[in-house]
Amino acid sequence: MTVNRVELQRIMASLQENGLTVEAVEDGALVQHGDTRVALFVEKDPQGGVIVRLHLDLDLYVEEDSLPDILIGMNLMNQGLDYGSLNLDPVDPEEEEPDAPLTFAVLGRSVLWLPELNAAELDRLREHLRRFETEVTETVENTLHGPRGMLA
Template sequence: MTAPQSELQRIVSALQASGLTVEAVDDGALIQHGESRVALFADADHQGGVIVRLHLDLDLYVEEDSLPEILMGMNLLNQGLDYGILNLDPVEPDEEDGEPDEDAPLAFAVLGRSVLWLPDLGVTELDRLREHLRRFEAEVTDAMERTLHGSKGLSA
C-alpha cells in the first residue's frame, strides 16, 4: 500500500524547506547531499504512520567470485553502523545483442539502506527524519571511505 501522494509531497516540501535539494521521481524522491544522492520512498503503515525507506547507491560493484570476502567485510562494517546497513543488490547483466551473456559473472551493487517509521508527519517527526537522513548518509559514506582508503579494504 503506497502512501498518499500528499504525504510524500509533505516530506519533500519539508526537506526542501530545510535547505536540501530534493527532486521528486516516479514513486519517491532523490535527495542531493554533497556528492551523494539518497533515494527516499514513503509507504503508509497499515497500523498508522509512514514507513520511510532510504537507499544510498555507493557506485561500488563486486563480482560473484569476491562475495565471501566482501560479505565478511560488510558484516563487520554493519556491526558499527547505527543508522543504516550495507546491502548487496544484483545488477542486471548488459545485453549487447539483446541476449543476456550467460557466461558473464554475476555482479552486485553495494548499497546503503535504512528504514525509519514516523508516527505522523508533524514538525518533530520531520525533524527526526532530516537528522536520520543526515546521519545515515554521513555514517555509510564515512564507513565506506575509511574502508576503501584505509589499509584493510573490504575484506575481513
C-alpha cells in the same frame, strides 16, 4: 501499500525548507545531501503513520566470485552502523552472456517509521537522513581508503 502523494510531498517540502535539494522521481524522491543523492520512498503503514525507506547507491560493484570476502567485510562494517546497513543487490546483466558472472551493487539502506508527519517527526527524519548518509559514506570510504582497504 501505496503512499498518498500528499505525505511524500509534505516530506519533500519539509526537506526543501531546510536547505536540501529534493527532486521528485517516479515513485519517490532524490535528496541531495552533500555530494551524494539518497533515494527516499514513502509508504503508508497499515498500523498508522508512514514508513520511509532510504537507499544510497555507493557506485561499488562486486562479482560473485568475490562474495565470500565481501560479505565478511560488509558484516564487519554493518556492526558499526547505527543508522543503516550495507546490502548487496544483483545488477541486471546488460548483455546476455550465459557464462558471465553475476554482479552485485553495494547499497546503503535504512528504514524509519514516522507515526505522524508533524514538525518533530520531520526533524527526526532530517537528522536520520543526515546521519545515515554521513555514517554509511564515511564507513565505506574509510574501509576502501584506510590502511586495511577492502579488496573487491
